[in-house]
Amino acid sequence: MTQPDVRRVLDDLVDGAREALGDRLVGAYLVGSFALGSADEWSDVDFVVVTDGRVEGDGLDALRALHRRLPDGGGWASHLEGSYADLADLRSPMTLGRRWWYVDNGSRELEQSAHDNTAHTRWLLRERGVVLTGPPPRDLVAEMGAPALRAEALGIARARAEQLEGDPSWYDDAWFQPACVLTSCRIVHTATHAEVTGKTAAAHWALEHLDPVHRPVIEAALADRAHPWDRVHRQADPALVAPTRALVWDVVRLAGQAALDARD
Template sequence: MFTPFEELNTLLAELTGSVRDIFGDTFVGAYLQGSFALNAGDVNSDCDFIIATTTLPTGPAEDQLRRLHDEIPTREGFWTRHLEGSYADVTSLRGIEGLGVPWLFCDHGHRELIWDTHCNTLHTRWILRHHGITLAGPPIADLVDEVPPQAIRDAMRVALPELMAGLRTWAPFDTAWAQRYTVSAYCRVLYTLATAGVTSKRGAAEWARDHLDPRWRPLLTQVIEDRARGWDPHDPPRPGSLEATYEFAAYAESLGWPAP
């Protein structure tokens, strides 16, 4: 059992089998990362995967992958619309030297694959190295090096001042989902700065509730408890929660810890 959901396990087995057939000898392995690898996946999660190959897919293999991911969301079921992941070559996957290499990427619920660095991050490598779930192939720790603590902290120190600007380019701030996502995103950055590790959105919010200034406990508790509301484009933020979120973001950006 890869996840608590039988339907999702069946889909992952089918995806792995189809991809193995497409890649043939260039297939290396299939792995889960993200919330399910962190033992935090639920019905409000997407299912994050990494499929490792000896070389990046091109030609007929790329064409077949595109057709496969165009077809999967048309199938019956819930999880067919909640896959997200990338096809990574083992060379660029192994260590930080591979950062910046675009991988063929399936965005959450999308049918069109794009070349993108979305999954090619230190966070992804850390999760794979420490908690990755093997669907097929060798243990993922054999393919991914340890992420240097200073490297992942430095990446978060750079990301923190730009986080809100980045969110504003795509997050619908008139929804409760975006309000919760924003708080969780800041919590995850602070968690990594403090620990040089990675945890789930809920785990980061719980950590923040326990370790940050107590005045943020009501906001963090609201974010944790409201996760069950899921994505609803017609669900507005709770009164005052968006203003509190902006204040929390400014607070998080002001911390500047730990020192370089």
């Protein structure tokens, strides 16, 4: 993995978005693990393109064509993931959760999704976003305060725990299980510090600050970070299933406590 490899893919994205959107392109930004300096060879290439108004008509058709062809470049071009965010939405906290045009990692199709319209991604865009073209993201994105980040972290923690109780078979998946652990660490880190960091950094923080009972499953998840796609549809280590579930529920408690502590 080299920075020029990623930059070439991002240049192709920006050039294509500029051609598709014309004057409606406000800016394009690198977010995610590459923006945080924590990317590895298994990371997504996360982006946000800011537009003047919601994209539709010929502009949308051109963007669809762009994302159908970008993965043909291979390598990092197959791991682009991001959204086309309306500037008006970014300027208002009241529009959190509104759906934007989004392309998932490995996909060639745009879909309507709120995946990136979160306090988490807006904070990351504003505070850590890397400018590919356009003005500084702080000029575009309303500030995401600590209460919003903590409330979102707690909501996500609860929703994940309840969803997994409804379908615990996910814990048995060798791809999902370590990813679940690392995501849990990032959720509780955000709830505690009201800022966003990478999953690996959050896991190392969790090793030092969470109950030592969680240490084995976190260490195993860090060791399993490599080659995650090789484990899709394989069974997770049965010995890690119960500790993962315990961590998921403990994160609900910890995120709730962090929110209460911040109010005192």
